[in-house]
Amino acid sequence: MQYKRTMAGLALAAAAVVTLAGCSATSSASTGGAGGTSDTDWKTATSAESAGGMDALVKAAKAEGKLNVIALPPTWANYGKIIDGFQKQYGITVSSANPNGSSADEVAAVKSQQGQDTAPDVLDLGNAVLQQNLGLLTDYEVANWDDIPTTLKDEKGAWTRDYTGLMSIGYDSSKVKKAPKDLNDLLDPQYKGKVSIAGDPTQANQAASAVYLAALENGGSADDVTKGVDYFGKLKAAGNWQNVLPTQATVASGETPVVVQWSYNNLAWGPAAGASGNKNWKTIVPKGDALGSYYAQAVNKDAPHPAAARLWQEYIASPKAQNLYLQAGAFPATLAAMEKSGKVDQDALDAAGGAPKDYVELSDDQVTAAAKVLAAKWSATMGS
């Protein structure tokens, strides 16, 4: 009896050791293949030219064979097609982690998976998180560096803006009789229980941008977004607010008939998505003050696949990927240069309503001030 129990204990212990050993086995077996054929150290390369040219970069990236991206939803700004295009063009497998994660999740993954094979190679960050984590990035200038306006890049290339949308209202025309023209129209009783935004503004940049737009429309400004919070308080008091996270699925099923979010997401979830989209989904950018916010593209300085990461930057800045953003209604950073050189997809640009002429983007200081307002007032106003 006693013997049996001891044996059972030993068996359990052995099983546990085997399981635990399994966890650690994967982490160390990665570093070999990287640099591969050439002697160039792509980890420190600040441009393709300075480290042996584009062909060498492509060769080294192909030798690595893999690229880790994170927080890129396939239906967000056309990332599904952009990733596919990269895989087809270079034969490099892209593994996409946590597609619905936030910018903060990206940073957390970079920190917690440092030195591992699975750490993100490249990041697509909202501005507030970007400014706090410049130390995690490395400088890299893409081949068409001059196509990117100086206001849209770090002077040394730690980051480059990739695309922006404009805050827009998407609505299901089969459920909403009168089309809204701006956010204040949404206070009408016909929108009872129908209006949602893409997440919690104290958490998601996209949702916070809806609040900023509401501030601009209601006599507030980029410096003080309090009026935007007040607007959503009124929306809730009117019973029009719906406390649910809209997704392509809730839009398709009619669960969320009115969504305030980036134009590229509203456009992507409508007829453009084909069978999985909502045929009656219409997108309007409210007249008057428009609001945009660029995301920034950057390379993790400890990227496990340094050449592939740099090749991704080149690809993202290339007219091909920039036009893919545009086809989803997101305005790419090199839009002006592409219009000049004629490389722009004119049909896509027309469908997206032409290049945005005049829009407000919050500066770093304004974002910080807005965050304070949101922290103090949002949950007090909207708490359920």
Add this chain to the structure above:
Amino acid sequence: MTTASAPAAPPAPASAGADAPRSDTSTTTPPSTRGAVGPRVRRRPGLAWLGLLPFSVHVVLFLAVPALIAVGSGFFDAAGRPTLANLAAFTDPSILRAFGASAALSAVSAVIGAVVGAVVCWALSALRPDGLVRSMIDSAASVLAQFGGVMLAFAFIATIGAQGLVTAWLITTFHWDVNANGAFLYTVPGLVIPYLYFQVPLMVLTFMPAFEGVKTQWGEAAATLGASRATYWRRIALPVLAPAFWGSLLLLFANGFSSFATAAALISQGGIVPLTIRQQLTSETIIGLQNVAGVLALGMVVVMAVVMGAYALLQRRAARWQR
């Protein structure tokens, strides 16, 4: 437990080794021999600990260490210097509101779950313990008590969400819109409905053994002594069941308090503590609150420790009648 031992019992007397179990028990139980075999009895736990080792390692690695790191992070600032400043979070009205909402949600779902669950137990106690209905409800309860998270949230979205089957049916047949004042399911009070779906089965699981401990003989004895049915319940059954009931109620409270995934799948704007912690950890608009999340985790640990401590005390009292 009971169903597992029942089939094993009958073969024992039929087989030839009938006295083997008897000799086994006789070596351990008689108090007179305890002094003689003392040293051997004392050595036994030494080896038994070896069997516990893997589990202990598992608990330390995957429960204690992460919990310490999480709570510990609350006492450092973003630059890694030790600080007590994060404790100021407990004076923030929005965080206090989140704790209040969490406590209210857990309390309401626990009370309703405990009452409904106790009634189910009472009904079940009238059935044969090895009957089909009993075993079906027993196994259903064990499965449903663990049925939380995204699957549960989806089940409720599909039934009483804005486009749910039941919602649509109520509108077409009774012209009654459950969600007339905004979708109820996506609010903190609305969470009570999905929470009950796992609270009631958990109550059945934890409270049923106490009900089984109430012997029918006690009722018969009371009746022989002239007690009415009401007196029997008031003076005997309810006092015996009370500690187990309160204990189970506390367990349900703790269960509701620590739930995250169901709420996360349903509610878009924070409102309860676990969602506030998520907001602080993942926010891309309000930066630099990662360490405050550790302090909120500490707050949750304190609440859970108090609740589980009280549960353990009550359970000890309740166990008296379950031998």
